[in-house]
Amino acid sequence: MNRLSRLAPAILLGAIALTTTACPRRPETTPTPTVNEDSLARERARQDSIAAAERRRADSVAALARARQDSIAAAERARMEAMTGARNAVTAAIYFDYDQSELTEQSRSTLDAKVPVLNANPNVRLMIAGHTDSRGSDEYNLALGQRRAAAAKRYLVQRGIAADRIEVRSFGEERPVASGEDESAWSQNRRDEFEITAGGDNIVPAQQ
């Protein structure tokens, strides 16, 4: 079709030339068709717009690819964050009042957050270590730390976690995280710590 439109002026000129020389005379040479600048310009413009459209298409493909990569990366980040969040829920410490092994309200909710993650990761095993502040007898504090660890284990087992997945131990006052003889340091030291001892490589978040 294009060729036809390009050739159309030449065909027309050729047709006019034939009709104006009706009697047979010695045939003349056909004049060379001249280039129609307007049509070439239109053709160039047409090609340019095609190229521009190609570029736009390529750009949008690239943009879509980038957007897809971004959303994949974002999903990966979210997944990592959820995994980290799940791991953090499992290892989050709980704290105690002075000379007590009872679980506070805050401790209970921290322990509650561990249960779904532990259910979603049945290979995870824990060591709960109980600690005390530095007041009181060093020796009695070893028993108090053991009681604090056992209290946390009992809470988790009552909520369905298998008992053989959890070990307990005590460090008494021997492993403080905060030094100082004031309530700020003491309150940080009266704690249970939760260490993942097996199955911790690929912690998946709990099913929603």
Next chain:
Amino acid sequence: MPHSLFPRPLALRTAGALALAGALLSVPGALRAQDTTRQGVRIGLTYDPGSRPGIVVLAVPGLGGDSVTAILRRDLDYGDRVTVVDAGDGLTTGSGLNYPLLARLSAAAAVQATLTATGLHVAVHDVAQKRVASVRDFTLPSPALSPEWRLAVHAVSDELERMFTGTKGVAATRIAYVQAGQVWVIDSDGANARAVTERGSSLSPAWSRDGRRIAYSAFGDRGTQIVLRDLTTGSARWLVATAGGLNITPVFSPDGGTIVYAHGEEEGTDLFAAPALGTGAARRLTVGRGTDNVSPSFSPDGRRIAFTSGRSGHPEVYIMDVDGTNAELLTPFNFGDQSYRSNPDWSPDGRTIAFQSQIAGRFQVMTINLRDRSIRQLTSEGSNEDPAWAPDGRHLVFTSNRSGTKQLYVLDVESGRTRQLTRAGGVRLAAWSPSLSVAR
């Protein structure tokens, strides 16, 4: 009861001699019987002279003699049963000792020792009777000044104290304690401190009755274990086989056959007994029903055990029969008290139990008399914990933070005199060995 070298009538003679010394002080140029501390020892009329004889230890001549002299004098001073008299020079005359001079110095006896090829030749002079009352030879191992040599000189001091007072001294003993996670042992006079465990976390050392072994608890990968270590061979083994759980505060029974310790898993901590030698099942002693029962201490006859228990809601001291029956509260409290009493140690004569009690936010060392349940407070400065009796039943070692960091101090229960035992800081959980003078 060993027979004292100086029967009771001597006490009266000593008192007479002291009165004479007092009279002489008013005479110009008289002996300064109350000059003190020329060599850092007291010349004392501070305590009842009838029961605290003055003793002169003459300078031991020859190479190493000054060390022997210093150790003998210090040991007798630390024993708090005699007063070491600083006599200076001029005590020997051509024909013997200057007994009148010694009498004027309030000395009841004089110790004259000389070093021999095999050890120490010791003559003890009775000043009032102006004669040598006893001669003995003691073997000293070589090399001089080694820990074994010092222990042997300490044994001489202990024998001298027995001769003077009827009670054997405690110089030839050692004290085990915890510093920076290791068990250390130090001589009773503060010399020769050395670690006996590797790096780690070790706590609560206790001595066997023969002083050859210690038991202590050590942190492992999954829990705490009781370790028995032979101090002479260095060999060590676990008492209980399980790798996990809480196993702490071991003590040897008086007959050495049993170790009582505290064991906890998930239902509180209770006292158990296991054979000290070989293997054998552990027996449960306390039924705490989820409470904590720790820090046992045997009565010297081996029939009862004192321990710390939280069964009332807060830690108190209890005593029970050795099979776990007849547990009774020892330290009285009123319902609602926020008291905290723990770490009992039964005295060697069986009559009192030392413990720590929380008073006004700090701990103090207390004793309770088992006959009438009367309580004495022995400390007041700083916070004071973990009392442990010496074999003489008169001295206690305990932990105090009065200097700003935790150190061990030795207290004479009768006079109240306190001396600092350790110099390095962060020291606690002391245990006093039995007399070591026969073991070697």
